[in-house]
Amino acid sequence: MESIVDQNLGEIFYENFKAIGDTEMIALINKVNNKKISYRELFVASLKTARKLKDLGIKEGDFVGIMSDNRLEYIVPILACFYLRVIIHPTNSSYHLTELKHAYSNSKPKIIFTSNDKIGKVVELQNETDYIKKIINFDDNYLDIIEGGAILESIEKSSDCDRKTTAILTSSGTTGHPKSVALTQGNFKFAMSNFKYPIFSYSSETIIIGMLPFYHIFGLLQIISILYYRVKMVILPKFQPVLFCEIVEEYKVPILSIVPSIADFLAKHPIVDKYNFKSVNDIVCSGGALGYEIQTILEKKFNCAVRQYYGMTETTGLIMACILGKKCKPGSIGTPVPGVEIAVIDAQTNNTLGANKPGEICVKGDLVMKEYLGNPEATRATIDERGFLHTGDIGYFVEEGDFFIVDRLKDLIKYKSFQVSPAELEDVLKSHNEITDAGVIGVPDERAGELPMAFVVKVKNSKISEQNIIDYVAERISVQKHLHGGVRFVDDLPKNSTGKLLRKQLREML
Incomplete structure (x- = not known):
């Protein structure tokens, strides 16, 4: 595969899928309905969707929304938008109308992709706003595009896209109202380059579970990275204990990417003992601090590495990780990924702190977001004049270099x-x-x-x-x-x- 440094995201995926050819290599499997889609089918579907968007007048810099649970088709409009350099804005699939209206208040997408069970909210939104030009339902008129639509014959090449916004993701909203995080082509290319060894060990033989929501930075980064590295993913729309365990046993899943609540489930729930988890050789936890007790239980129970990685929407996911083959201290989130500068800063004096002194973790590098869309005041409050993004997390590092999170700045x-x-x-x-x-x-x-x-x-x-x-x-x-x-x-x-x-x-x- 060609280096991603000198290409835009559209070129990266276009060339990657084209190189796979006509083989029926499976890309995604939906565990709930057992439907499958190959890399070739994804490529054709994304080209047809891109052509449809272009015919509808969608052009570079426009916004396209997605409101849906995880499904095989979810990635298709994302790829299509990459080809056209259109900005994608996936939103939480459980949002009520008021939350949806707030989420889209700045991006104002002209097209929204959705599904049968979510379309009612999107239609309500369309009726109460003036920016939605068309709704595309994965379970209805999307099928017309895929079955009879024309294909986008070629894509425009451009190497100056790194500072251009490519996606809007909504921050978690745990401190105030959710904000629209503008992430660039360069942000995603940087993150994708770190989604491989020695942080993750992927090959074309690897099978992973796609359970993290695709509208969330970790879920989105996971699916676009595994498609780039040609990994197979088994999708779950949401965590379902029995189906989760069945996937691990049936597909002999080697890597589990989980959040702390699922770590608790794996550590304590008796149903886990009914299934064969011997294939699991790596458990990676993100989305919150994994406690020492639970980490220890998992390591003993599954006889494998249990690692943490740390990031946030505003940093395109990864900031720090416990890398493969390195024994991190229990409870540690690891060390900074390559190309990232970290400063631990005293929130009162703004002084940079040394080892073993808790302060706010601040981060600088190509992973830092462009801005909060439509909110320059919040952007200035988060990214300081030196270019450091203030995470709001309190942490420290030890002499050996491992970092630890203590808590949220405002939660202490x-x-x-x-x-x-x-x-x-x-x-x-x-x-x-x-x-x-x-x-x-x-x-x-x-x-x-x-x-x-x-x-x-x-x-x-x-x-x-x-x-x-x-x-x-x-x-x-x-x-x-x-x-x-x-x-x-x-x-x-x-x-x-x-x-x-x-x-x-x-x-x-x-």
């Missing part, structure tokens, strides 16, 4: 003169055999400032009491980190699509 609990990490407390709580999940926040207190309080999901039929949990924590952690605010039992915790705990919603439950 101020108990008297101490800063208490909710993530640390959650790790202790989830190590209890009768606790399946836990979330910790600070509750206001006149004397102490804030008191650590836990929301706990118990194992079914467990008789564990609030005092049992308070005592359990007190036996394992220093006094300022005790659950002075108490414990509340809940059936489940509010999380986003990648399993990240939404502390703001926890506070609203008080």
Whole structure:
């Protein structure tokens, strides 16, 4: 494959698919309905879709939206937009109308791709706005394009696209309203170049599970990278425990890309023991901190490496990773990927800190977003005058170079003169055999400032009491980190699509 440095994304995928030829190498499999699509079929479908978009008057710089769950066809309009240098904007498939309207308020896509189960919301959006020219339904008029449409015969070549926006992704919204993150061709090319050894070990024989939502940076980066590296993916629209385990056993999946909530499932749920996971030799977790206890359980249970990688939408995914073959310290997110500069900065003084001193992790390099679309004030608040993007995460590095995340800058609990990490407390709580999940926040207190309080999901039929949990924590952690605010039992915790705990919603439950 030709170097991606001197090509735009459209050329990269056009030439890559063209080189595969007429072979029926399978690219994607949908586990739910057992449908398959080959690389050749993807290529033809994307060329026909690009031609249709062009015939509809869509041109370079226009926006095209996607609102759908993971499915075989999801990647087709993305590839088509790459060919035409059109900007793609996938959105959360569970959005309500108000959220959808906010997400598209700046990009105003002329075309939106959707599916039968989501089209009602998109039609409502079209009725309440004036920018949607056409809705293309994967289950309806999209089929007319694929079955009878003309093919885009060629694509325009251009080598000056690296600073041009190619995708808009919505930030997680865990700190304020979700923002439209503008990512460039250069951002994605940089990220794709790091989605290989020694961070991931892919070959044409590799099979992975496509379960992370494709509208999320990690899900999107995963699918475009595996298509570039010609890997086979088995798709799940959402996490379904039985189907997940069946895929691992049936396809002998070697690499599991998961989020912390699925790590908890793999570590504790009895259904996992009913399936053959011997093929798994690498577990990679992202989307939130993986606690030491869970990581240790997984390493022993599956007798394989359990690694973490760290990133965010604003940095096109990867910032740091535990690389293959290197033994990272337990709980570490690894070391910076090649080409990335990291600074740990004191949030009060703005001074750069040395080893073992927690501060805000700031990042600089070709992975940093172009801007928050339509929000220059938020862009300036996030990217400083030196070009460092402030992640809002508190972390530190040790002398050996491994980095650790302590917590979100705004999530730290101020108990008297101490800063208490909710993530640390959650790790202790989830190590209890009768606790399946836990979330910790600070509750206001006149004397102490804030008191650590836990929301706990118990194992079914467990008789564990609030005092049992308070005592359990007190036996394992220093006094300022005790659950002075108490414990509340809940059936489940509010999380986003990648399993990240939404502390703001926890506070609203008080």
